[in-house]
Amino acid sequence: MNSPSLTLSRGIARVTESALGPYQSAVIRIGFSATWLLFLLREFTHRQELYGPDGPWGWDMARQLTDDNHAFTALMWSDGQAWFEVFYLLAMLAAVALLLGWRTRTASVLFMVGVLSLQNRSVFVGDGGDNVLHLMSLYLVFTRCGQVWSLDARRAARAEAARARGERLRPDRVGVLLWAVLGLALAGVTLAGRFDNGRLVPALLWTVWVVLGLWGAVQRWARSPEPRILLDVVANVVHNAALLVIMAEACLIYSTAGWYKIQGSRWQDGTAVYYPLHLDYFSPWPALADLMSASGTIMMVVAYGTVMVQVAFPFTLFNRRVKNVLLVLMMTEHAVIAVVLGLPFFSLAMITADAVFLPTSFLLLLGTVAARAWGRLSRRGPGDGPALPSPRSPQDSTAGHVGFTA
Amino acid sequence: MDAYDEDSHARGGPDGAKGASHPDRDPEGDAGTGPGSGPKGGVSSGSGSGPEPGAGSGQEERAGSGGPRPGSGAEREPLAAAPDAPAADAADAVDVRDAGPPDQAPLPSPRTGVAALSPRYQTVAALALAVVAVAACVHLAMVFLSVAPANTVTKQHGRAIEDWVYPEFEQNWKLFAPNPLQQNIAVQARAEVRMKDGGVRTTGWTDLSARDGAAIDGNLVPSHTQQNELRRAWDFFVATHTADNRPVALRGSLSEQYVRRIVVMRLYRDDPTSREGVIQRVQVRSSTTNVQPPKWSPERVSDKPVYRLLPWWTVSSDEAAGGVR
Structure with missing residues (x-):
């Protein structure tokens, strides 16, 4: 076998036999769902003004716009107050479920429905942070982001342990019930003609539902292991492709931001950073902004540094060390932006997007630290801490689950 | 500074912020060409097949693979090896995509993944791999072209790009660029x-x-x-x-x-x-x-x-x- 074909077959083996980056996909799952959850909590008292049927961007206006651009929003299914209130709560619940990794695939779909529905309902109140969440909520649906740091992983590990002790596994009633309820809901919505505006999201919802059913059926009834392995392979391939898309999207964000800045005279003369700091809408701390922009030299360094980092970032992915240095710089800059420009949710979303590039060793360390902190906080026995299962997929029968009790 | 700034751009031209860019699309208020049409179907069907590990009794899913997994030890022992997974993943995934549809050649360690399947199932897996790879590449190309400056390709295929990207993948990252407000x-x-x-x-x-x-x-x-x-x-x-x-x-x-x-x-x-x-x-x-x-x-x-x-x-x-x- 010559070298290129060996590389090819190794590559194929790699993307088919496992869902890569389990910790990276888990950390973005947690990050994006937490960002959205915190946002919904922050705006809870403003929910009517932002997304309610009687808000300034009224329900009828939203319908005229979505009829025209075919954006998906479940809030157009009814103009009733009750539906809006229930939906807002459901969107928060879906975010919690995804955060915890409870029925992760289903939760990710519901999370996406929540994000798209609220944002598309009132597209003119969003900002860059909403845009990031919008895209990532779609991409997350395709990932196996609950392999670690999730309730699913804990459940899988417990079942594994039970099986190792020779106990019989109980059928997963909750999963079946959840699937049936969602199927009824999908059928109801489809029959009521509410899926007529745009086909992408309805098709996606139905596809996931059908595949989840197929998955469950194959797990339970298939005699040969092959259908199971095939589904697993396809799930891995889809996950790996989605993770690639998420990484490419992050690179695209930085590249676009960087390359367009290069063309701007203010970025060239080094004053660009000064101006946003002095816009009324982006200066919660005017004294701090004045302090930061007191020196022309500092402003120029920050402006040039920002452009360099943004333009360079995608290319540094080929070198671990340089990439990690840039990651630290970008995350720091976003943390500063959160406070100085008053954009906490945008910054949180961007930091999460950056986190997909963090090294596994660092994420493991982070997980251990978090687990210890949680253990101390909750003052429980070691067995009740959050799950830290094996780095492999939880189904991997060869991997030990010792880390699980940390 | 890469905080979002749609306004500097929106004020500069009509192709700006998320919402404000819609006016551009007004003339083609096309009812028929929803984003689900055409090649999109491939995305959905191909990528929808990522099932929930927990649904059903997912613990048995590896039953057929048996034996220890081949491949990089780094993946299995991240604590010890401290690999830099993402970058490597990206590189690998790119390799596969560049290579196009996989051949049926036996893999180095025929224990897991496609190698554990019979030729019939392998064909299906190969097909899925090809479809997903193509869909991901096409998607990235479309999104790239939608945020790139107007160029020869976007002038020729602008409509196809819009049909793919709008409404759900619309994005604008001209953050405080070219000039801040x-x-x-x-x-x-x-x-x-x-x-x-x-x-x-x-x-x-x-x-x-x-x-x-x-x-x-x-x-x-x-x-x-x-x-x-x-x-x-x-x-x-x-x-x-x-x-x-x-x-x-x-x-x-x-x-x-x-x-x-x-x-x-x-x-x-x-x-x-x-x-x-x-x-x-x-x-x-x-x-x-x-x-x-x-x-x-x-x-x-x-x-x-x-x-x-x-x-x-x-x-x-x-x-x-x-x-x-």
């Missing part, structure tokens, strides 16, 4: 209010943006109602109106209604006169003031505000009565 744009409003005694009073100008600014001051978590609502509504209005304030198409009239409803809502909240009566008409103006250049810069710009005055708008009864107060 260098003006404070304030929206101000006054109203004609019918009082309880039957008389009509005209209020003074209320600076609604200044109130937003005051609400943001010292605020660690500004609300979208303070930071985005009025600011972006005005961007939307400007992007969908001609210089002489005539609305352009559906979005023009929607933006006018939107600004009016925000203004009425806020006057009822903040303006003492409006609170006592019923608003009959409102007038809106924008006040644009240059941000003064830094002290260390020799540049000088005018500090006089420039106004854009809109005509009086009649407030309909449901606008005057309803809404969120």
